[in-house]
Amino acid sequence: MSAQDETVAGLKQILITASNTGTCYGDHLARHLVDWFQFGEHQLYKKQQQQQQSDSSQHIPDTTLKTASPVDILLASTAVIPRLVEQGKADEILDTLRTYSQLPYVDKEVLEVLVLCLAVTAKQTEQKKLVTDAHSAVRELCTNTHLFFLFIQFSKMIAKKDGHCGWGRGLRRAVGSWYLSWEPHRLAVEVTRHASAHGWTHRDVIKLAHLKLKDMPIGTQVVLHYVFQGLGRTTEKYSGQDNSQDLLTLLQALDKDGHPQEGEKAWDVDEVISKVTKLHEKFGNLTLDDVPSQSLKSQELWSHLLDKLDSESLVASVNRLGRCHLLNPSTETLHPLQDQLVARLTQETVAAGPISPTQTLLSLHAYQHPARFIVDLAVKSGRGGARGAGRVLARKSSKVNPKVIEAMHTLIANSAKNIDKTKGKLGVCIDVRGSMATTHVWTGNPEGKGEVTCQEAAAVTALSLSSGGTNTAVSTLAFSESGLVNLTLGEGATLSQVINVFKETVIGGVNVNAALEWGKENGAETLVVLTHRLDHQAVAVASQALDQFNHEHNTQLRLVLCGLGTKRLNTPHIPGILLMLGFHHRTPTIIRAFHERYF
Template sequence: MEPLGTSTTTSSRFNHTVNSTGGSCPWEVGDKARLCRFLCYGSEGDIYTAREEGQVSAESATALLSLLQEGRGAEVVEEIKRFTQDERTVRLGPCFFALALCSQHSDLKTRQAAFKALKEVCREPAHLFSFVQYKKELRESMKCGIWGRALRKAVSDWYNQQEPMSLAAAVTRCKQREGWTHQDLLRLSHTKPANEAIALISKYVTKGWKEVQAAYSDKENSAEVVKVLSYLEVVEKVKHSCDQTEVITLIEEHNLEREQLLTDHLKSKQVWRALLKEMPLQSVLKLLGNMTSRKILEPGSSETQAVCERLQSETALKKAKIHPFGMLLASENYKRGQGFQGKTKWEPDNGILKAMDAAFYKSFTNVEPVGGRFVVAVDVSTSLSSIVPGTTISTAVAAAAITMIFAKTEADTHVLAYSEGALVPCSFSADMTLAQATFELVKIPGGSTDCTLPITWATENGKAVDVFIILTNNPLWMFTASPVDTLKMHRQELGANSKLVMCGLTSIGHALADTEDRGLVSICGFDLGALTVIRNLAQDLI
């Protein structure tokens, strides 16, 4: 892997290549950098606030509009495709909004590129519904319709280019979102089905099952049509069945999912246990508390044992792309015994907790290294006993977990702790358990905060660093010098393309400084998305 600073990623075409002088010009925040921040986390600024779903609007996408006015719409669309396909986003909404904006720009080539990219960017029905809704919202201010020839063709192509069985499953799992249904989109787009199987699905969505039966019962149908017809018949049968045994049989034989069942079906423990067998691991993690509360997962049961085995399977963890920090969040939430919303409570199962603990360590293999030179510095000057907002994790555990992630996955990582105006001894090692790492951090006495210390240490010791990650509990810092100036000095003296990430683990909104330096990002709170932001910054993508 190429070292940081010599990246040949596409974003380097739009931003200056950083030179060894470390001057202000190479780090200027241009429109392309702002666009990439927007696509990543929905804001053009250098502050990422964890778990915050900001309102996406044209007012928050000024760089995007500027690039479109410069005639660079085709490049913008390519960047949208890359961010969605390479999983560079914290949330997908900003990418759908940006594509919608491109699709109704005055430049013909931009519009064509946006509509051509629709299927690649909007891979699920929910994505398509979001895109159409953004177009509606953007058009409302213009007092005109949205269903022109280009959108009709793009939506028609979205349906026609799907594999029929995948489309049949998709339209029965996700029937509506954002006030739109498949019936709406097929009708408004005047879709002409590309083949008999798509025609069958279109008729089912727009006319209903009875009309499908009448139209296809006496026909000579192709093998593919028969396959889709049989699947839709199963979906209809389960919708109208009150027989628990029949519902369970249909789930097991046809891999039906929770979204395809009736609410009444989900009152049955046996139905849940049938769903659990093929339920995606990400869904299992989200529903662990619910299933424990409903007594679907009981101590020592075969279902609980099967869940524990899946959680400890490296193959299952890899397939589901479980990140160690995501597993930690799920584990701490389950351990809490109560949901954040509603009145659902449960008694955490010790077997499941042990399996989740094992899964945390096994999932480190899912983290792809960036390959840079990292310094992760933990501010132990204030008590690390606070809770990270929106989670059940203490700041001490969060700091230890974040530190472990980099220490275990990046070969060139230095871990530092600082307090009372100086670095303090910290016997941290990558092979520690989370409990040991947490203890190592909290045993150090507190004092005043100075986040420039790790940068100064690296400069004085001739240690060139690509990314400094500063973890602190308190977002209110005392500086002996400006962090921005200290970072610039490190760049100049060591010829490094250094970046700085300031993480205020308990902060709900702060900025490190009023700076236009592309190498600085502030993170308020912490979640899985924060690691995506750090990774993108390290790879020169935002």
């Protein structure tokens, strides 16, 4: 592969894995950088305040981060973009961003990394056409407020490093085009569904972009006037003008508490029910963001809401309902709501939605093992304040509903069957030793482990890759005493059934050479090894075996090594090998994209 091809491949890898290394940890690169930047700015502001309030010239220690700044890390992680510009391949950058934004392997988390790449592209000032085209692509790639404000935040971070404010003509035009490109009714839903993100509000952005409402179409004027003045003044100004009544009626239904007036009453259940009914009738989809959070403790509201939520919001609502004690099996009067939730979770339309088996499994464990943080160990200071306060993980006692658990397991199986089948022979080789059942996956959380066992993670990954046992191009195998044995996953197999198949297998150690031999005999294009622990020696042995195998047989077999319970390994990029540590809801998706040669 030439240097230019490697550069393009590096950009594609970032857009699929959110990482520019050969190892995937499940880290959220874009979000970590924004949080880190905002933390650094807050620390700097506190230091400046201390200096202003200090009456002496005593030195105040610098509490800002001493390591590389988040902007430096941002630019380093996307260094492939300026390299493409240097190689004269600037046109491929936006083409790749547009193409990959449409792939099924790119979800909303990876879109944040795509927006990061778009912001870096828009700052390649030596390429004026590229910068102009990047700003023109903002509306196409930033498909919601969250991504749009993320682009603005990244632009600010990069510009600040160069001593600029970030609000040049190109960004102002991009902001104006973003708002103008929305159909007014859709824009009304967007500005009320997501009023703010990443420290920005629609009012901030519109003011800094110097948008003039009088130059805009009447529908856009109504919505943006509402952003600044609220529902009452907007209704007074535009009532009866140019058929704006329908839009005003929609805003009245959407209006939350963003512009509370003195004496205004809080939401009641009937108002919320009316709102969600109108939204569902007009647009056909509904998320939890459309519902005032303070009203989500009402059983009556949930009974109207469950049949209207999209699949992701429906699965997310299980844990919320559990926290509100609306699913307790001992509560006789609430059985109709429980039965309604169970019936909805088992509908084919839910399984056919964007929800994945891994997301459902993680939500199921969140429901089965509820946890919350409490502030404890607070030591009172001499001046009456609290210092030394820490966050301690405490378990809430909560009863789980067996019917809901069974419905979630059914959804895992049904949603796996709806995953598009991969092409090319794929072998999924699983470690079925007892340690897989007793160790937990690494999810990157501060407590060090998740509730999901490595055995469950391997089972749900096998289900996802095999499309619920329906894809004949995918073989599920187990490491046994005799090498590798085939595991039969029946069509529509449940998670429990797959785990039982694991338990019935005669166990054996992980043997990469045996997997490679199976790949040779069966014409496999990719092999996946799922185990609970990886170390440097295991990776080095596997790398050497793969190189030797491909050289001897003149093949391009690829290998995925998944250490489901492994935290960190400082391993350089190894051609032909994808190293995945820990478990993330995107783990099967990344493996499928690697197998399909998207990076």
